[in-house]
Amino acid sequence: MTDLLSLLWQRKLTLITAALIAGLLGYAVTKAMPVRFAGEGLLLVESRDQAIPELNQTVSANTPSAQRIRTEADILRSRALAADVVRELGLADKPEKEGLGAAISALVAPVTTWVRDSIASLLQPQLDENGQPLGAAPLDKVGLAVEEMQKNLSIGTAENSNVVVVRYVADTAEEAARVVNTLMDRYISQEVNAKRDTTLQANEWLTERLTALREDMEAADRKIEAYRERTGLLETSQGTITTLQLGEQQTRVAVARQELARAQAALDSALRSGNRGSAATEALTSPTVQALRTREAEIGARSASLAQQLGRNHPDRLAAEAELRDVQRQIGSEISKVVASLRREVDAARDRLAEAQSSLTSTSRTARTGAQAEVGLLALTREADAKRQIYQTFLTRAEQTRMASAQFPLARVISPAVAPYRPSGAPASVVAAFAAFVGLFLMAGLLILRRLTHGAFNSVQDLVSMTGIQNVGSLPALGRGRRNKMPALVLDQGQSGIAETLRALRLNMQTVAGGGPANTVLVTSSAIGDGKSTVASSLARLSAADGMRVLLIETDMRRPQLSAIFGAPWPGRSIEAVLNGETRFEDAIQVDERSGLHLLLSDRSSNNPQALIESRQFAELINRARREYRLVILDSPPVMRVADAVVLSQHSDAVLFAVGWERTSRTVVMEAMRRLPRSMRARMATVMTRVRPGRLDPLGYYEGYSKSASPDLKRLPAPGA
Template sequence: MSDVNKSYSTLGNHVSVQSAPPASDDDEIDLLELLGTLWRGKLVLAGAAILALLIGSFYAFGVAVPRYTATATVAIEMQAPSIVDIESVVSGVSTEDASLNTELEILQSRTVILNLIDTMDLLEDPEFNASLRPEPAISLAPVIGLVRSLIGSPGEATASEVDEETAVLNDTVDAVRSAISASIKRDTFVFNVSATTTGRVKSQQLVNTLAQIYIQDQIDAKFDSLETAVTFLSERVTELEAELDEGQERLQALRTETDLVTPEALEAVNRQLIDVRNRVEETQSSVATQEDRLAALETAREARDFQTIAQELGDPTLDNLLPQVQNGDADAVESFLSRTDLLTSRIETSLRRSRSQAAALEASMVRQEEALQSQAEDLSQLEQLNREIASTQTLYETFLARLKEASVQRGLMSADSRILSEATPGRLVEPRKGLILALSLILGLMAGAAIVLGRQFLHQGFRTAEDLEAHTGRTILGQIPKMPIKRRGDLIQYLNEKPTSAAAEAIRNLRTSVLLSDVDNPPQLIMSTSSLPGEGKTTQAISLSHNLAGLGRKVLLVEADIRRRTFQEYFDVPQDHPGLVAAMMEECTLEEAIVRDPKLKNVDVIMGDKSGLNAADVFSSEKFRAFLDQLRATYDTIIIDTPPVLVVPDARVIGQHTDAIVFTTAWDRTTKAQVREAMRQFSTVNVHVTGLVLSQIDPKGMKRYGYGGKYGSYGAYGASYYNS
C-alpha cells in the first residue's frame, strides 16, 4: 500500500497542465536572422549566381543575334509665322513642334516604308520577311491556330481566307517600321533617323535610303500639289475670262437699251420732282382756302350776316355800304348784294383756275416720279453690273498672277528638308554583354535568395535546438547526432567501441539533463517516445540505458511498443521468448522475461511480445500499474520505449505512470505541426513532457545549412575531443 501511495505521490509531482508555447510579441522581420539565413545559404546563392551567369554568358556570346544601329541627321527648314496677336506670344502650344512631329509621322508612314521596301527589296530579306525564315524546331503556331479557329466567330475570316501576299507585306511593313526610330533634337529643327538591323552596312544603307526617300517624297508631294494648283488656276482663269467678257457684253447692251443715266442727272430729276411736289401742295392749299371762303360767304349770305360778308370779302365798297345796309336802306342792300355776287364770282373763277392748275401739277408730279423710279432702277442695274465686272476683273488678275507664279515655281522645286549628315556603318547595340552578365548575376542572386528564403519559409522541420524550444516552449534535454552505423544491430557495438565519440558524449549530456531535471526527486521511470516512427526514440532509449548502466545503476529497458517490437533488430532473442505482457499477466516470472545481452552490460531488457488484448487496454489496467510498482522496487532506473504519440494512444496511457518523459524529434524531418499535435495530445491527458531531444542530427547537413560553427559539439574544432 505504501508503494502505491509512493507511486501516486511521484505521479502527482510531475503531472501538470501543459502550457502553450510562448507566442511572439510582434511580427517584425528580424533583419539579422534574415541575413543569417542568406549567409547559411551562401552556397545556394553562389550556385544560382554562377548558373545564371553561365546562362547569361551563353545567351550573350552564343545565342543573341548582334544588332547594329546607324543614324542619319536631317534638318527641316521651317518658316516662322508672323506674330499677329498677343496669343501667339503667350500661347504654350508650338506650331513648330506640331510641324516637326508631323514630319516624324510622315517619315515613318506606310507610304514611305513601302517605297523603302521596294527600293531595297526588303521582301527578300528574312530579317524583315518572317515567311522566309526556317521553321523552328518547336513552334506553338499550330496550337495557336487551333485555338483561334475554336474561339473565332463564324463571321470572321480565317487565316486561309486572307490574301497571303498582303499578309506578308503587312508583316514586313511592321517589321521595317519597328526597326526604324526618329527623335527630335531639343530646341532645333533637326531630328535623328536611326535604323537597327543585324548588319552594320545594312543599317547604314537602310537609314540613308530612308532619308533620301523622305526628301524625294517631299519633292514629289510639292510637285503634285503644284500641278494640281496649276491645273485649277488654268481652269479658273479661263472661266473668269469668259465671265468678264460676258459681263462687258451685258453692260454694253444695257447702255444701248436705256438712256444715259448718271447719278448727277438722277439728282437733278429728283430736285425737279421736289419742286413740283411743293407747288402741288401750295396749289392744293390755295384751293382749300378759296373753298372755305366761298362756304363761309354762302353761309353768311343765307343768314344775311352783312357784317361777316364784308369781313370775308374785305372790299372797300362793301365797307362803305355796310352802315347804310345796317340802317335798312334797301338800295344799299341791293348794291351790297350785287357787289357781293360780283366778288363771289371772281373767287369762283379763281377757284376753278387753281383746281385746274393743281390737277396739271399732280399729273406732272406723277410723270416725274415714274421717270425717277425708272431711271433709278436703270442706274442700280448698271452699277451692279459694273461691280460684278470689277470683281471678276480682280479675281481674274489675281488668279492670272498666281498661275504665272506657279509656272515659274516648276523650275525651282526643292524639298523643305536636307540631310545634314549621312549614316555611317552601324554600331553594336545588342547584345549589351556587360549589362546581360550583370543582370544575370543579379537575377541569379535573387533566384538563389528566393530559393533559400522559400526553403526556409516552407521548411516545417527543426534544424536547431533554439527553433524547437521556441516553437514548443519546453526545455531541450539533448542533441543527438546521427549514429554512424549501417544497421540497428550495430548500435550497442558502436557504443562499446566508441565511448568517446560525439554520439556517446551527446547521450551523456542527455543523461545528465534527464537526471538533473528534478534534483530533489531524480526520475526513476523514464519514458522515451516521439511523434512518428523512425525518429530515433528506440535508439535513444537503448543508448541512454547503456550510459546509465555505466554509472553502476541497475537499469531495466522495457519495450512497450508491443505492436512493432523493433527490439528484435537490436538483440538476438528467440521469437518465443516471454516478454512484457507475459510477465505482467504473470504467465512467467520477471526473471524469466528478462533478457541479458552480453554486449549491453548491466542492463536488463524486457522485450515486447504479442498479445490478443488491445495494447492501450493492457497499459490502462491495474496489472500494468502493479507491474511498474514491482519494477520500481527492483531497479534504480527504468526506461520504457513506447509507440509514437500520433500513431496510437499507448504513450499517453503509459505517461500517466512515469517520472520523466523524453520526447524525441528527428532533425530536419519531423514537422512543426506533428510536434505541436503531439504536445497537444499529451496536454489533453494532463501529462507533462519533461523535455525534448533533437535527434539524428547530420553534422554535414548542419554545415550545409550554415549551422556548423554554431554547434561546436559537431563542428570541426570538436575533433580533438571526440573519437568517431
C-alpha cells in the first residue's frame, strides 16, 4: 500500500491533469446538451378479480405478483400504446428543435450532406428515385415520433411495491406532463375496454354452455324416472321398498335370537338351581317357590331346635322332620313346573327365530333379484348428480362474470404528472466535479494496473520488502549502444557517481559476508540482460585500479560475455584448458593493461560446463585463487537458465544478485533466489541495474565529488610473470 501511495504521489501532476481534463470535458458536454424536462406520474396496480379457469385466465392472489407488475410495465412501454398517445397529442407534427441543438445540426449539416451524397453515388443502383434503399419502408412521421417517445419514456417498478412510475423527458415541461398523463389515461382505458370485451365474451360463452348443461341435466332426470317405471323400483325418502323390507326382516331375526338366548339362559339357570339345592333355588323368581323356601327355613329351624331338646324317636321331632320333607317335595314339584314352562318358552323362541330367518331368506332372494336394477339406478343417479353439479358451477361463474363487468379497472392513477419547474439532470458544476473524480480515479487505476500487470521491480524499497534481501546499491542505465561503456567509464572517471557507488558496493559486500573476508563474490542474475557481466567487470576493474589484487573468472562457459570487454582469451589458455589439465593456472591468467586486473576467461570449448564446475579441479582452482588474490569475482550464468550458479554459490563467500529495473518480473526474481541454497540467503545482496537516471535511489547511489582523474597506479603482473 505504501508503494502504491508513493507511486500516486510521484504521478500527482498526471492525476491532477487527468482530473482537470475530465472535469472540463464534463462541464462542456453538460452545457452543450439541450435543456430537458422530466414529467413523472404514479400508477397503482390493483389485485385482479377472481379468475375464470374456464377462460384460461391467470389466477392471482390478492396482492399482484412481481411478474404481474413487470407485465403491466411492459404494456405501458408497448409500441401500440405509444402510437395512440402520439396520434392523440399530434407529436408527429411537432416542429423541429431549436437552440444549441439546432445550431450544432446546422454546423454539421454540410458534412452530413457530403457523406450522404458520397454514399448515394456509391450505392446509386440500389436507391430509388426518393433516395431511399430499394425495399426499405417509406419514412413515417408517426413511426419516428413513436420511436422518439419510447426512447424518452422510462417505466420504473420496485420489487416490493405495486406502484409503477411513468417518467417522460421532453423539450418542454408542459409536453412532459401531458405525455405522461395521456399515456396513463390511455392505458386505463385500454384495460377497461379489454376487460369489458372479455366479460362480454365470457357471458356469451357461459350462456351457451349453461343451456347445454341444463338440457343434459333434465335428460338425465327423465332417464331415471323411465328406468324406475321399467324396473318397478319404488323409492321413498329412506330408500327403496326392498331395502326397507330387508332391514325389517334382519331386525326381526336379531330380536328372535335375543329372545331365544334369554329363554335358554333362564332354562340353564333353573336346571343348575335344581342340582345345587335349596340355597341356589332362591334365585328363582316364582312367588310359590319363594314362599315354600321361607316355610322350609322355618321348619328346618324348629326341627334343629327339637333335635337338641328331644330324643331321636320323640313324636314331635319325627312330626317336624316329616313336615320338612313334605315341604321339600312341594319345592321340587314347583321347580319342575318352572323348568317345564321355561322349556316351552325356549321352544317358542326357537320357532319364532326359524320363522324370522325364513322370512329374511325370502326377502333376500327378492332383494338379489332387484340388485342389478338398483345398480343401474345408482349409476344413472350419479350421472345426473354430476351434471347437476357442473350446471351449478357454471351458473356461479356466470354470476361472477356479470358482477365483474361492473367493477373498477385493474389500475388507477394515484399521482398525475405536473409540469416540472426545473430541468432534469444534474447541474453542470456537479457533473464537472463528478467527471473530475472519475478521471482522477481512472488515471489512478490505470497507473496501479500498469504497476501490477508489469510485475517488475521499479524501486529499491519494493525490492527489499519483497525479497527480504539487503540492497547494496543502484547503477544507472547508460543508454543504447553503450553496453560496455561502464567498465571503461570507471577508469576514465574514477571519481564519478558510478565509481563511488561500486566502491560502496564493494565495502557493503564485507558486511553481507558477516564481517569476514569476502574475497570470493559470485555475481549472478535471474535472467539474461540484467547487467551481471557489466557489474562484475566494472567492479573487478575498479577494484584492481584502486590497488587491490583482483581476479575475474568467467564461469559462464555457455555464453561468455567478458571477451567483448577484455578481448578473446589466448589460444589454449582458457578456464576450460586449466580445468581439463591442458595448461597451468598461472599460464592462463591474462592481465588487463588499463587496470591491472587479472582475468581467467572462457573460450566456450566445453560441451559440459556444469561437469567442469562440479569437478575437483575447479574446487582446487578456487582455493588457490583465494590464497593468491584479495578479491575473486565469479561471473556466472543466470540462475533461471542453468544450474551452474547454484553450484558456484557453494564456492563463494557472498552472492551479488543483479536485478534489472522494470525489466524482470518479480515472480522470476523470487523464484531465482529461492533456487539458491538457503544458507546463502544471509550472505546475499542485490544491486539494481539499468535504473533510469531520474529514478535512482538517493540512499544507494553516490553522485561523485571530485572531478580529478584517477592516479596511474602500478599494474600487477600475471602470476607466472
